[in-house]
Amino acid sequence: MQVYLDNNATTMVDPAVTEAMIPFFSEIYGNPNSLHRFGTASHPAITKAINQMYKAIGANDKDDIVFTSCATEANNWVLQSVWIDKILHGEKNHIVTTEIEHPSVLSTCKFLEDMGVKVTYLPVNDQGIVEAHTVRAFITEKTALVSIMWANNETGMIFPIQEIGEICKEKGVLFHTDGVQAVGKIPVNMQEVHVDFMSMSAHKFHGPKGIGALYIKNSQKLTPMLHGGDQMGGRRSGTLNVPYIVGMGLAAQLATTNIEEKMESIRVKRDRLEDALLGSLSDVFTVGDRNNRTPNTILISIRGVEGEGMLWDLNNALIGASTGSACASEDLEANSVMLAIGADNELAHTGIRLSLSRFTTDEEIDYVIERFESAVKRLRAISSSYAIVQPTAGGATLACHIHH
Amino acid sequence: MAKNDLLGGSLWDQYSNKVTTLMNNPINQGEITQEECDAAGHKLIVADFGAESCGDAVRLYWEVDPANDTIVNSKFKSFGCGTAIASSDMMAELCIGKTVQQAVKITNIDVEMSLRDDPETPAVPPQKMHCSVMAYDVIKKAAGLYLGVDEASFEDEIIVCECARVSLGTLREVIKLNDLKSIEQITDYTKAGGFCKSCIKPGGHEAREYYLVDILADVRREMDVEKMQASADAGLQGDFETMTLVQKIKAIDAAIDESVRQFLIMDGGNVEIIDVKDSPDYIDIYIRYLGACNGCASSSTGTLYAIEATLKEKLSNKIRVLPI
Known part of the structure; x- marks a missing residue:
């Protein structure tokens, strides 16, 4: 058996979505901007996909949902164009975000800092979320934009988007949320929150990779990032990616229809896995209150077991999971979320993220419980953290010599 | 950046078969107890290097025969990724049968070379070289404990590039002798800076005391001054x-x-x-x-x-x- 538990990284494309996309490669392939029948033949399907997107997130007809190449593009677009509109061509000079945003937000903010923008990276509490009052405290008269994710990719923790939206509305500050980990996982209704911009990604909810979208409240001003043939009403140029738009629309519909039921089904499996691991293993803990998490996510810390070593053993057992910690990534940094929530430094390299999907089965959960436990057992048997014989006098490590 | 960098290589695929095998089944994993050593009349040495908060930690055990300073058995425990476990295992293996004085001469290069499947292909990708450096450091520490001396006394030179074990003296000499002008040339001549890249300039994986960019600038400046002095001296002697x-x-x-x-x-x-x-x-x-x-x-x-x-x-x- 092989089990994929890395659905916060990407998901399997729902076979129904693949099937819906296929006609738009070699049968209905015209450019939707063309006047002839080859071009217009795709219009009904695109219209349907647009309607599916508006319904999936409860957008108003006065709002825009612009398809992009990915959520990274959507995040870059908002940050860079707000910089152009409100900072370069306006009186503002400040952006508020958090220290645990996706790299597409953090790296863009670093770039804007190089361009002279002031950026505040808000800290998270021990639950891994930014509290609304913290956001309020850091908004100034010069703040152009608040950019805060709806749910975190590492922990699954859900941020108080409604309260933050109200604060931004009251302060007259634009509010962008990276909704990549929320849309399709938890109910997202734009009528119930005050959000100016929201980024989305199809491949996080069983759609194809290479397509995302940006929600823009009331079709408000946002200078385009891609200039060209004025597709998407002039907001985002580039020939429409018809099959992928069709795929994203259907994927959004399939993920959000009866979402409460789907969430419950995933949550039951997630909780069973989490309870089993917490119950059978000593010295483990999970990050964040599970009632305020996306129902598919577990970030578990296993004392004495380095994250990449654990991934190695899980991979040998044909289980795909992930870690943002230590050796797994090129930069060899500790898990930034683990550090941000104030976990002991010793545990910052021990986080393993397990993320389920609606396709995860009970048999797969049983298998993972069994193999996870045996991997922890093996690695703890090797681990210096569980060694019994103590160092010779003078032989202990006094300070960290590496990975500053 | 070029064609081969567009899709970054899979980290684990770059491990040698030996690394993979030892990670899955480390041979010298375990502990040596005081009782075992006492029974044989041997001395037990246990040294730690790194810490969990660093992301890597290793504990090295030596059972030493005091009659001839020979390491009769060596084991390890490791908190770390696959390459850290495999490097620690190979380090323990290399220690067995050597005297403490011989073991001190084992470097991370020896460990890495022993993990290669063929002599020409590195056992681990560049960013994993630091795992074998830990093996070098912990041996120094264990030897210091056994001999009752400061571990720093084994290091007669300042090492600038830990991965390739290139000293400050070597770097200065090679830059001067070969009139090197760039970091790429230094890496070509000495391999320094060719692995984890921390020693090239500030901001890498690890903070370093010496960086290649500064050493190069310093040596080039000295070379210019020397050249001028030579000219001036020659001129004073009338050589137009x-x-x-x-x-x-x-x-x-x-x-x-x-x-x-x-x-x-x-x-x-x-x-x-x-x-x-x-x-x-x-x-x-x-x-x-x-x-x-x-x-x-x-x-x-x-x-x-x-x-x-x-x-x-x-x-x-x-x-x-x-x-x-």
Whole structure:
């Protein structure tokens, strides 16, 4: 058996979505901007996909949902164009975000800092979320934009988007949320929150990779990032990616229809896995209150077991999971979320993220419980953290010599 | 950045089979107890390096026969990724059977080379080299504990690149001898900076005490100063061709003062030196006539030959005098 538990990284494309996309490669392939029948033949399907997107997130007809190449593009677009509109061509000079945003937000903010923008990276509490009052405290008269994710990719923790939206509305500050980990996982209704911009990604909810979208409240001003043939009403140029738009629309519909039921089904499996691991293993803990998490996510810390070593053993057992910690990534940094929530430094390299999907089965959960436990057992048997014989006098490590 | 970098290679696929095998089934994993050592009349040494908060930690155990300082058994425990476990295992393996004094000479390069499947292919990708460096450090610590000396005493040189074990002295020498001008050249000549890249400049995986960029800049500056000093010394000894530009101009002026200028002034003229240009075959001296000399028919014939002949005789045969 092989089990994929890395659905916060990407998901399997729902076979129904693949099937819906296929006609738009070699049968209905015209450019939707063309006047002839080859071009217009795709219009009904695109219209349907647009309607599916508006319904999936409860957008108003006065709002825009612009398809992009990915959520990274959507995040870059908002940050860079707000910089152009409100900072370069306006009186503002400040952006508020958090220290645990996706790299597409953090790296863009670093770039804007190089361009002279002031950026505040808000800290998270021990639950891994930014509290609304913290956001309020850091908004100034010069703040152009608040950019805060709806749910975190590492922990699954859900941020108080409604309260933050109200604060931004009251302060007259634009509010962008990276909704990549929320849309399709938890109910997202734009009528119930005050959000100016929201980024989305199809491949996080069983759609194809290479397509995302940006929600823009009331079709408000946002200078385009891609200039060209004025597709998407002039907001985002580039020939429409018809099959992928069709795929994203259907994927959004399939993920959000009866979402409460789907969430419950995933949550039951997630909780069973989490309870089993917490119950059978000593010295483990999970990050964040599970009632305020996306129902598919577990970030578990296993004392004495380095994250990449654990991934190695899980991979040998044909289980795909992930870690943002230590050796797994090129930069060899500790898990930034683990550090941000104030976990002991010793545990910052021990986080393993397990993320389920609606396709995860009970048999797969049983298998993972069994193999996870045996991997922890093996690695703890090797681990210096569980060694019994103590160092010779003078032989202990006094300070960290590496990975500053 | 080029074609091969577009899709970053899979980290784990770059591990040698030996690394993979030892990660899955480490041979020397385990502990040695005081009781075992006591029973055999041996000494137990246990040393830690790294910490969980660093992301890597290793504990090394030695059972040493005090009669001949030989490590009769060695084991390890490790909190770390696959390469850390495999490197620790190989380190323990390499220690067994050696004397403590021999073991101190084991470097991370020895560990990494022993983990290779074939001698030409690295056992781990560059960013994993630091795992084997820990093995080197923990051995030093264990040896220090056994011999009752400071572990730093085993290190007679300052190591700039831990991965390739290149010392500050070696780097300075190689830069000077080969007239190296770039970091890429240094890496080509010494392998320093070719692995985890931390030692190239600040901001890498680890903070370092010395960085290649600073060493290169320092050595180049010293080389420039030395070159100038050499020229100045040569000039003082009267060797015109190796003089600095300023020395050359002074020498030329002095030679003209001594034998030519007085005659020019008598005729209501003069000459000034505009520039001196060196080439392998000639030293070209550019002059300008002043006063009555300017436009005088002899200025491009007899007077010019006289000036050139005087300078050739007094300073160098390579001299050509060019009026402008």
